Amino acid sequence: MxxxxxxxxxxxxxxxxxxxxxxxxxxxxxxxxxxxxxxxxxxxxxxxxxxxxxxxxxxxxxxxxxxxxxxxxxxxxxxxxxxxxxxxxxxxxxxxxxxxxxxxxxxxxxxxxxxxxxxxxxxxxxxxxxxxxxxxxxxxxxxxxxxxxxxxxxxxxxxxxxxxxxxxxxxxxxxxxxxxxxxxxxxxxGGIGFIADIKTKPISVDNLKDNLNPIKLILSGLTGGHSGGDITRGRGNANKLLSHILWKIGKNYSIHINSINGGNAANAITRESNAILYIKEEDFAEIKSFTNILIKELKKNYEEVEKNMHLSIERIESKINATVFSEEIQKKILDLLYIIPCGPLSLHPKIRIFAFASTNLGILKTEKDYIRIRMLHRSFSEYYNEKTCEEVITLLKMSGLEMTRTITGYYPPxxxxxxxxxxxxxxxxxxxxxxxxxxxxxxxxxxxxxxxxxxxxxxxxxxxxxxxxxxxxxxxxxxxxxxxxxxxxxxxxxxxxx
Ligand SMILES: [Zn+2]
Missing domain, CATH: 3.40.630.10 (Zn peptidases)
Structure with a gap:
C-alpha cells in the first residue's frame, strides 16, 4: 500500500x-x-x-x-x-x-x-x-x-x-x-474588456513658438494587485493618480504632453506610470515644488496602504522629431482621464465587503498618433456591468475626441x-x-x-x-x-x- x-x-x-x-x-x-x-x-x-x-x-x-x-x-x-x-x-x-x-x-x-x-x-x-x-x-x-x-x-x-x-x-x-x-x-x-484608441493628432515640438524642454514624471512604488480580488483594498491605480497630477499641473502651467504610459495588463491594478511633458525651462522649479505638494497630499490620502508611493520629476534629453498632443486634444484627454471611473463603483448590497461593480484603468499606452486606454469592468450583475460599459462609452462620446472603441472580451457574471x-x-x-x-x-x-x-x-x-x-x-x-x-x-x- x-x-x-x-x-x-x-x-x-x-x-x-x-x-x-x-x-x-x-x-x-x-x-x-x-x-x-x-x-x-x-x-x-x-x-x-x-x-x-x-x-x-x-x-x-x-x-x-x-x-x-x-x-x-x-x-x-x-x-x-x-x-x-x-x-x-x-x-x-x-x-x-x-x-x-x-x-x-x-x-x-x-x-x-x-x-x-x-x-x-x-x-x-x-x-x-x-x-x-x-x-x-x-x-x-x-x-x-x-x-x-x-x-x-x-x-x-x-x-x-x-x-x-x-x-x-x-x-x-x-x-x-x-x-x-x-x-x-x-x-x-462577469467581465467586460474595453479598449479605446484616442487620436492625439500629434504636432512637432519644433512648431511651437516657445523654447521647450522635456521632463519625465514617474509615479511608482504602488502596491498593485488583482483588479478583481484586490479592488476593495483601497489601493491606488498609478494611471489614475498620475492623471490627477497631470490635470492639476495642466491647469496651472503651460504643458505639452508627449506621452503617458502605464500598466501591462487590464486585470492588474497599475503599479507604475509615467509621462513625458515639454515645459518652459523657467517653469521647471515651480512645477517641481507644485507636484511635491500634490504627492504629499496623495500620500496622506493613501496613508498605510501606499507607503512606498513615489513621484520623481526629472529633466530628460530632448528627442529628435519629438511630438506632442495637439493643444485642444490634450485638454480633452486630461479632462477625460481625470473623470474616467477607476476602482470600486458600488458595494454589494448584501455582502458589503465586495464591490458590486468596479472597473480598472489597467493600461495607458501612447502610440504614434493615438493613446490607448484599456479597461476591465467587473460586476456581479449583468445589468450593472453593462451600465459601467455604457457610462464609459457615453463619457468618451461627450469628450468630443476622435477614437475607435473595441470590446475585447466578455463573460457573464x-x-x-x-x-x-x-x-x-x-x-x-x-x-x-x-x-x-x-x-x-x-x-x-x-x-x-x-x-x-x-x-x-x-x-x-x-x-x-x-x-x-x-x-x-x-x-x-x-x-x-x-x-x-x-x-x-x-x-x-x-x-x-x-
Ligand atoms: Zn482552478
Whole structure:
C-alpha cells in the first residue's frame, strides 16, 4: 500500500491524487489525464462522452427513478510552474509529492513545482465518487450525476467557453474549483474588456513658438494587485493618480504632453506610470515644488496602504522629431482621464465587503498618433456591468475626441442567489457536520463555471473545494485535513439531494 493512501480520508482520494500526479496535465495538454479519467469511468460502467472542445462528460444514473440531476464540475488542466533551479520536464516527469507540516497541520506539496491541487482536488473527489458508487459503498436512489471535466481553464477558459451546451444537463451545479474548507462560493463577477484608441493628432515640438524642454514624471512604488480580488483594498491605480497630477499641473502651467504610459495588463491594478511633458525651462522649479505638494497630499490620502508611493520629476534629453498632443486634444484627454471611473463603483448590497461593480484603468499606452486606454469592468450583475460599459462609452462620446472603441472580451457574471435551495442545503450540511455556518463568499473574478451556469439561467449553483495555499506557484500546497472535511461536506449535500 502506498503511503499516500494512508495519509488521510477518503483513502481513494489520496490514492488517486498520487496517481494523477504522475500524469502530465499542463493546460493544452490534457489528453493523458482525460484518458485516465475516461478509462476509470468506463471501468466502473459509466457512459463517457468527449465534446469537440475536448471536455469529458461522465453520466452516473440514479439507482431507481431520477428526481434530481446534479452537475459536478472541475477542470483537468493545471498551471505548470517550477523554481528556476529545478530540473523538471512537465511533458513527462511525474510530480514529486511530499508531506510538509505548517503550524502542526499536514500539507501536501510538490518539490520545486506546482502541485496541481488546483484542480486536482476536484478531479480526485469526482474519481472517488465514481469508485465508491461502483463498489457499492455509495448509493444514490433518485439523484443522477453528470460529471464534467473541462480543458484549458488555466489557459483561456476555452473548455467552458466552447462546451457542447446540449451536454450540460442538470438543474443544479457544484463546481469544485473554489473556496477552501469552511467556505461556499455563491457567485462571481462577469467581465467586460474595453479598449479605446484616442487620436492625439500629434504636432512637432519644433512648431511651437516657445523654447521647450522635456521632463519625465514617474509615479511608482504602488502596491498593485488583482483588479478583481484586490479592488476593495483601497489601493491606488498609478494611471489614475498620475492623471490627477497631470490635470492639476495642466491647469496651472503651460504643458505639452508627449506621452503617458502605464500598466501591462487590464486585470492588474497599475503599479507604475509615467509621462513625458515639454515645459518652459523657467517653469521647471515651480512645477517641481507644485507636484511635491500634490504627492504629499496623495500620500496622506493613501496613508498605510501606499507607503512606498513615489513621484520623481526629472529633466530628460530632448528627442529628435519629438511630438506632442495637439493643444485642444490634450485638454480633452486630461479632462477625460481625470473623470474616467477607476476602482470600486458600488458595494454589494448584501455582502458589503465586495464591490458590486468596479472597473480598472489597467493600461495607458501612447502610440504614434493615438493613446490607448484599456479597461476591465467587473460586476456581479449583468445589468450593472453593462451600465459601467455604457457610462464609459457615453463619457468618451461627450469628450468630443476622435477614437475607435473595441470590446475585447466578455463573460457573464454568476449572479449570486442567496435564496437558492442548494445554498440552503450546503449551509445546513456544513452546520450539521461542524457546528458552525460556512462562510458564504463571492469571487471578484471570473470562475469558469459561470459559463456553464449561464447556459440554463434557472440553474442553481455553488462552488467549493479543499484548502490550497500559494496556488499557481511552486509552493502550492493542499491541506490534508481539509480534504476529509470537504469530502464529508460534499457527501452530506449529495445525500440531502438524494
Ligand atoms: Zn482552478
Amino acid at each position: 502506498s503511503k499516500f493512501k494512508e495519509l488521510g480520508k477518503p483513502e481513494e482520494f489520496w490514492d488517486y491524487f498520487e496517481q494523477i500526479s504522475k500524469i502530465p496535465r499542463c493546460s493544452r495538454f490534457e489528453e493523458r489525464i482525460r484518458n485516465f479519467i475516461k478509462e476509470e469511468g468506463e471501468k466502473f460502467g459509466f457512459k463517457t462522452t468527449i465534446d469537440k472542445a475536448g471536455n469529458l462528460f461522465i453520466s452516473i444514473p440514479a439507482k431507481s427513478t431520477e428526481k434530481e440531476k446534479l452537475i459536478l464540475q472541475c477542470h483537468m488542466d493545471m498551471v505548470c510552474e517550477k523554481n528556476d533551479n529545478v530540473l523538471h520536464d512537465f511533458s513527462k516527469d511525474p510530480l514529486k509529492l511530499k508531506v510538509i507540516e505548517i503550524n502542526n497541520e499536514k500539507w501536501v506539496t510538490a518539490e520545486g513545482t506546482t502541485l496541481g491541487a488546483d484542480n486536482g482536488n476536484g478531479i480526485c473527489f469526482l474519481l472517488t465518487i465514481m469508485k465508491k458508487i461502483n463498489d457499492g459503498s455509495l448509493n444514490f436512489n433518485s439523484l443522477s450525476l453528470e460529471l464534467i471535466f473541462t480543458v484549458l481553464e488555466e489557459y483561456n477558459l476555452g473548455g467552458a467557453k466552447n462546451i457542447d451546451k446540449s451536454l450540460v444537463k442538470g438543474n443544479m451545479l457544484i463546481n469544485l474549483d473554489s473556496g477552501g474548507d469552511g467556505m461556499v462560493t455563491n457567485g462571481c463577477t 454568476w449572479e449570486p442567489n442567496f435564496d437558492s435551495k442548494l445554498l440552503k442545503l450546503a449551509k445546513e450540511s456544513y452546520s450539521e457536520l461542524y457546528n458552525k455556518e460556512p462562510l458564504v463568499i463571492l469571487v471578484q473574478g471570473g470562475l469558469e463555471c459561470t459559463l456553464l451556469i449561464n447556459i440554463h439561467p434557472e440553474m442553481e449553483a455553488i462552488a467549493m473545494g479543499a484548502s490550497i495555499r500559494d496556488m499557481h506557484s511552486p509552493n502550492e500546497s493542499l491541506q490534508v485535513s481539509s480534504v476529509e472535511k470537504t469530502w464529508n461536506f460534499l457527501l452530506r449535500i449529495l445525500q440531502k439531494l438524494d
